[in-house]
Amino acid sequence: MSAAMWIHALLWLVGLLLLIAVVTVMGVWWERKFIGHLQRRRGPLHHGFHGLLQLPADMVKMISKEDIVPDSADPWLFQIGPLMVVVPAIAAMAALMFAPGFGLLDMNHGLFYIFAFQTLLPLGFAVIGWSCASKFTLIGALRAAAQLISYEIPMLLAALGVVVAAGSMRLTDIINAQAGVWYIFKEPLGFAIFGIAVLAEMNRTPFDLPEAESELVAGYQTEYSGMKFGFVQLAEYSVLFTGSYLVSALFLGGWNMPFLPASPLWLLLKIVACMTMTMWFRGTFPRLRVDSLMSLSWKWLLPIALVNIMAVAALALALPGIY
Amino acid sequence: MFGSGLLKGLGITLRHALGRPVTELYPFEHKNPPANSRTFIAMHVNEEGAPACRACNTCIVGCPDRVLKLVKDPDDPKRAVEFVVNSGRCTYCGLCVENCPFDALYFTQDYERATRDKGALIYHLIEDGACTHEGEVDRP
Amino acid sequence: MGVVDDAEQPGFITTTLDKLLRWGRSRSMWPVNAGIACCSLEMMTTGAARYDFDRFGIMFRSSPRQADVMIVPGPITKKMAPIVQRVYNQMAEPRWVIAMGSCAISGGTFVDSYNVLPGAETILPVDIYIPGCPPRPEALLYGCLQLKKLISETSTIGSSRKPMYVPPVLPEEWPLELLGEYDALEAGAVWVQPERDSPPVTPLGDAESAPEDEL
Ligand code: SF4
Ligand code: SF4
Numbered sequence: 001m002s003a004a005m006w007i008h009a010l011l012w013l014v015g016l017l018l019l020i021a022v023v024t025v026m027g028v029w030w031e032r033k034f035i036g037h038l039q040r041r042r043g044p045l046h047h048g049f050h051g052l053l054q055l056p057a058d059m060v061k062m063i064s065k066e067d068i069v070p071d072s073a074d075p076w077l078f079q080i081g082p083l084m085v086v087v088p089a090i091a092a093m094a095a096l097m098f099a100p101g102f103g104l105l106d107m108n109h110g111l112f113y114i115f116a117f118q119t120l121l122p123l124g125f126a127v128i129g130w131s132c133a134s135k136f137t138l139i140g141a142l143r144a145a146a147q148l149i150s151y152e153i154p155m156l157l158a159a160l161g162v163v164v165a166a167g168s169m170r171l172t173d174i175i176n177a178q179a180g181v182w183y184i185f186k187e188p189l190g191f192a193i194f195g196i197a198v199l200a201e202m203n204r205t206p207f208d209l210p211e212a213e214s215e216l217v218a219g220y221q222t223e224y225s226g227m228k229f230g231f232v233q234l235a236e237y238s239v240l241f242t243g244s245y246l247v248s249a250l251f252l253g254g255w256n257m258p259f260l261p262a263s264p265l266w267l268l269l270k271i272v273a274c275m276t277m278t279m280w281f282r283g284t285f286p287r288l289r290v291d292s293l294m295s296l297s298w299k300w301l302l303p304i305a306l307v308n309i310m311a312v313a314a315l316a317l318a319l320p321g322i323y
Numbered sequence: 324m325f326g327s328g329l330l331k332g333l334g335i336t337l338r339h340a341l342g343r344p345v346t347e348l349y350p351f352e353h354k355n356p357p358a359n360s361r362t363f364i365a366m367h368v369n370e371e372g373a374p375a376c377r378a379c380n381t382c383i384v385g386c387p388d389r390v391l392k393l394v395k396d397p398d399d400p401k402r403a404v405e406f407v408v409n410s411g412r413c414t415y416c417g418l419c420v421e422n423c424p425f426d427a428l429y430f431t432q433d434y435e436r437a438t439r440d441k442g443a444l445i446y447h448l449i450e451d452g453a454c455t456h457e458g459e460v461d462r463p
Numbered sequence: 464m465g466v467v468d469d470a471e472q473p474g475f476i477t478t479t480l481d482k483l484l485r486w487g488r489s490r491s492m493w494p495v496n497a498g499i500a501c502c503s504l505e506m507m508t509t510g511a512a513r514y515d516f517d518r519f520g521i522m523f524r525s526s527p528r529q530a531d532v533m534i535v536p537g538p539i540t541k542k543m544a545p546i547v548q549r550v551y552n553q554m555a556e557p558r559w560v561i562a563m564g565s566c567a568i569s570g571g572t573f574v575d576s577y578n579v580l581p582g583a584e585t586i587l588p589v590d591i592y593i594p595g596c597p598p599r600p601e602a603l604l605y606g607c608l609q610l611k612k613l614i615s616e617t618s619t620i621g622s623s624r625k626p627m628y629v630p631p632v633l634p635e636e637w638p639l640e641l642l643g644e645y646d647a648l649e650a651g652a653v654w655v656q657p658e659r660d661s662p663p664v665t666p667l668g669d670a671e672s673a674p675e676d677e678l
Contacts, residue, residue, distance in 0.1 A: 032517060032522075034340070036344075036515070036517055037339070037340040037344060038336040038337075038339055038340045039336075039339065039511075039512055040339045040342065040343075040344050040345045040346075040512045041344055041345075041346055041511075041512045041515040041517060041518075042344050042346045042348075042515055042517070042518050043515075043517055043518070044517060044518065044520055045348075045518040046518055046519055047490045047519070047520055051518070051520070053490070054490070054491070054520045056487070057486065057487045057490035057491045057520060058487075058491040058520065059487070060483055060484060060486065060487025060488070060491075061484075061487045061488045061490075061491040061531070064484050064487070064488065064557075064619075065531075065555045065556070065557070066555035066556040066557075067555075068528060068553075068555050213525045217525045217526045218524070218525050218526040218529065221526070221529075222526045222528065223526075223528055224528060224529070225528040225529055225555040226555060229528070229529050280333065280336065280337070281333075283336050284329075284332045284333050284335075284336045285329065285332065344512070345512050345513055346512060346513060346514070346515045346518070347513060347514065348518070349514060349600075349601050349604050349605075350604070350605070350608060356599060356601070360599070362595070362599070362602075387572060388565075388571065388572050388574070409569070410594045411565060411568040411569045411592060411594050412565055412568070412569045412570070412571055412572075412574065413565060413594070413596065414565060414571060414572045414596040415595070415596045416596075434595065434598065434599045434601055434602040434605070435601075435602065435605045436593075436594050436595075436602070437591055437592065437593040437594075437598075437602065437605050437606030437609045438591070438592055438609070439590060439591060439592070439609070439613060440592075441568065441569075441584070441589075441592050444568065444592060444594050
């Protein structure tokens with residue numbers, strides 16, 4: 001590798017970390033503000049302009065809090081748990097493309113890479129929950145593992161429909177293929193399945209069973225205090241960002257906009273819209289039951305996703321110009 | 324129909340988000356509590372500024388929580404020298420106010436009494452025979 | 464958890480950090496989501512739309528590990544005492560306690576009962592007392608703002624551990640968990656059963672110590 005490539009990679013690394021920090025800070029702020037307004041409250045208001053300094057204050061506090069390791073916890077796994085969630089969540093972001101040629105790595109299997117790292121998340125959650133030796137964290141972790149694994153399959157199958165239609169796994173190709181018609185109009189069924197499955201992958205309401213506050217205290221992160229808890233939150237918001245990116249890139253046309261020139265701005269706008277959508281769901285919907293969560297995935301989403309991918313393949317063969 | 328309830332819920336929350344929040348910005352805009360809300364006990368004074376209490380002990384007998392303390396003037400049994408309220412134990416039931424035959428006690432609407440010092444919750448209404456605060460002259 | 468424990472002469476960096484920490488901690492107080500009695504209803508009201516705790520960054524966390532403030536909203540019975548004490552012990556330093564309502568301050572109307580502790584400070588180091596029965600939501604908000612002031616005035620330099628109180632003679636009726644270095648054996652208030660048949664004119668416990676400038 002040449003020096004220029006190293007500098008490119010380093011710059012992108014710093015940029016991505018900054019992006020994650022900004023996404024977390026602004027995401028939490030916007031979430032608290034938006035959910036507050038959904039409930040006719042005001043949300044953070046008095047610290048900084050409309051509560052913008054709220055998150056920095058929270059972070060300062062979290063960094064300075066006591067770091068508790070429970071007596072019964074497995075000390076090594078307990079320490080490494082948050083890392084096992086943060087690292088895949090951040091690594092998955094390396095393949096994101098923000099404009100043609102503007103991204104850390106324009107891999108020809110970018111989509112595959114992102115899904116591969118997202119698949120590692122349940123392992124991290126399981127380690128977090130197992131290491132604490134607490135009932136709440138254990139139940140939360142098992143729920144997280146079960147949910148993430150069972151929703152991965154419909155998600156991958158729905159994404160496969162897009163790959164079949166675009167003929168490539170490179171994110172740039174997939175987005176450029178939507179310069180005319182977005183895939184949400186070509187594959188509405190795939191979009192619905194992908195949206196539901198991604199919502200479950202991100203542990204968002206109505207699929208937030210792993211951290212169900214009313215049943216499991218705080219789910220798998222119950223025993224974490226201070227910045228370790230902050231790291232888990234960081235991972236959650238990175239996953240939220242990646243999921244919103246995937247929805248906007250695979251189905252909503254990425255940087256394309258009808259009648260307007262392509263620009264990364266549209267992509268960011270779509271990502272923010274997707275994130276706001278999940279927050280809107282969170283402010284509205286109740287939580288699913290565990291068994292109906294499982295039956296939704298295995299009995300409904302999976303067969304429909306299979307039908308969807310076959311239909312897309314057949315259409316792609318029959319109408320090569322359109323699909 | 325399946326799903327219409329979800330859409331309806333989304334519509335309701337969106338309407339809330341677009342409407343005006345109902346929040347009162349408490350420390351910046353004071354809304355006085357309702358007139359019949361019971362917070363801190365205070366003592367009326369008569370026209371000369373002397374406390375209206377005649378040291379009859381009725382309020383103390385009626386109080387369920389042993390909140391009040393009264394020291395009478397040894398020379399004049401109808402004059403209170405000291406009247407202490409331990410507001411950290413009071414339930415604000417209003418029995419003392421209702422019982423007082425002379426309408427000497429009343430409830431204020433002053434709720435900003437949080438403190439770091441528990442001793443500050445014990446306050447004198449009468450000290451050395453004089454009212455410690457600007458009591459209201461008018462009787463309700 | 465201070466910036467540095469036992470700093471003799473804080474330097475520039477230490478004092479700047481101290482200011483930053485005080486700023487952050489006072490603006491992000493997360494109470495643990497634990498209601499004990501009727502005052503907790505008023506606590507929920509304060510969190511709901513009309514008064515909205517979130518304006519000040521006060522957000523209920525269910526897990527005591529992630530909470531900073533414990534609001535004690537109600538009388539602590541002997542049966543509840545070990546649980547309250549355990550939740551307090553599970554909180555990470557730095558931590559604060561708000562005694563909300565007369566029962567948490569002094570036992571309130573239940574003080575003569577056989578099974579209620581005379582106030583939360585029997586077992587917990589209370590920082591802010593909010594009188595009322597129950598306090599209005601505004602009163603609770605005012606109390607939280609007083610705590611915010613207290614936190615931003617408390618230096619974070621040096622050790623500032625706030626252990627639970629344990630009475631010198633362990634009570635038999637309510638088993639306290641002893642956790643070694645997290646107990647303050649000498650600081651505990653002794654629990655005394657108050658007199659039940661009191662004469663109408665009762666001398667108040669420490670009425671003499673009341674500051675004169677109140678009201
Ligand atoms: S309001 Fe009730 S509890 Fe309070 S002093 Fe009066 S009688 Fe006693
Ligand atoms: S306040 Fe009223 S009831 Fe109480 S001692 Fe004075 S006069 Fe009697």
